[in-house]
Amino acid sequence: MVVLATKLYVEGDARERSLDSLRSLVDNEIGDLDVAFDIGVRHDDFPSVTIEGDDAVVARNVLREEFGEIVPDLEAGETYVGTLESWDEDGFVLDAGQPVRIPADELGLGPGTPTQIRERYGLVQHMPLAFVYSDENEGASSRLTDAERDRLYEWTRGAGRLNVNSATRAEVRATLNRAGHAQDYVTVERLGLLEQSVICTEDTDPPGLLANVGEYLPAELRCVVP
Incomplete structure (x- = not known):
C-alpha cells in the first residue's frame, strides 16, 4: 500500500468527482503495468492505494515518485512531501502524516513574514511541498528542499x-472556459489532486482573472504576479 502525499478534503459530489479523477491519475501512471489497484481515503484525508500483481513493487515506486508518500516514521535528513496545513508568524506547518513545522528562517524564500511569503508565492492551503526533515526534539529544524525553493x-x-x-x-x-477565459491561460498545472496552478498568458492580469472567475470557484485563490 502507498499513502499518497496529496489530500482529498472535499465532500459530497465533489468528493466522488475527485476520487474519479484520482483513479484516472493513478491509472495513467501504472495502468500499463501488470497490477490491480484499489483506492481508499484515510481518516486524515490522505488517499491510500493498495496494489497487487507482478509489477506491484514497480507500481508503488512510480506512485511514490509522482505524488510523494506519507510514511509512519520520518527520518532526519530524508526528503518528504507534506501538504500546507497552516501558517503563522513563526513559519509554516506541513501535514506529512504528522505536523512538521518549517520555521520562518528555514523557508528560504526571501524577505517577509510567512504570511507575506504565502501571498507572494500564491501558496494555497493543502498544496504539497517537499521538505528535508529534522527532529525538533534534537534541536534541529526542518526546511524546504532546494528544488522546492527553486520551483x-x-x-x-x-x-x-x-x-x-x-x-x-x-x-x-x-x-x-465557461467563464470566457479560454484565451487567457496557457495551461493548468497540477500541483496536487485538488490544488492547481493556472499559468496565464503574457497579456493576462492574474488579479483580474481572479476577480472574474472567483465567483465560479468555491475555493481559495491566490495570485502570483511576476
Whole structure:
C-alpha cells in the first residue's frame, strides 16, 4: 500500500468527482503495468492505494515518485512531501502524516513574514511541498528542499499564475472556459489532486482573472504576479 502525499478534503459530489479523477491519475501512471489497484481515503484525508500483481513493487515506486508518500516514521535528513496545513508568524506547518513545522528562517524564500511569503508565492492551503526533515526534539529544524525553493522562485520570474485549491484540474479548466477565459491561460498545472496552478498568458492580469472567475470557484485563490 502507498499513502499518497496529496489530500482529498472535499465532500459530497465533489468528493466522488475527485476520487474519479484520482483513479484516472493513478491509472495513467501504472495502468500499463501488470497490477490491480484499489483506492481508499484515510481518516486524515490522505488517499491510500493498495496494489497487487507482478509489477506491484514497480507500481508503488512510480506512485511514490509522482505524488510523494506519507510514511509512519520520518527520518532526519530524508526528503518528504507534506501538504500546507497552516501558517503563522513563526513559519509554516506541513501535514506529512504528522505536523512538521518549517520555521520562518528555514523557508528560504526571501524577505517577509510567512504570511507575506504565502501571498507572494500564491501558496494555497493543502498544496504539497517537499521538505528535508529534522527532529525538533534534537534541536534541529526542518526546511524546504532546494528544488522546492527553486520551483517557487521560478513562479515569480515567469508568466503570472492563479493558484486554486478544492478543485480538480478538469474542473478548473472547465470553469475558466465557461467563464470566457479560454484565451487567457496557457495551461493548468497540477500541483496536487485538488490544488492547481493556472499559468496565464503574457497579456493576462492574474488579479483580474481572479476577480472574474472567483465567483465560479468555491475555493481559495491566490495570485502570483511576476
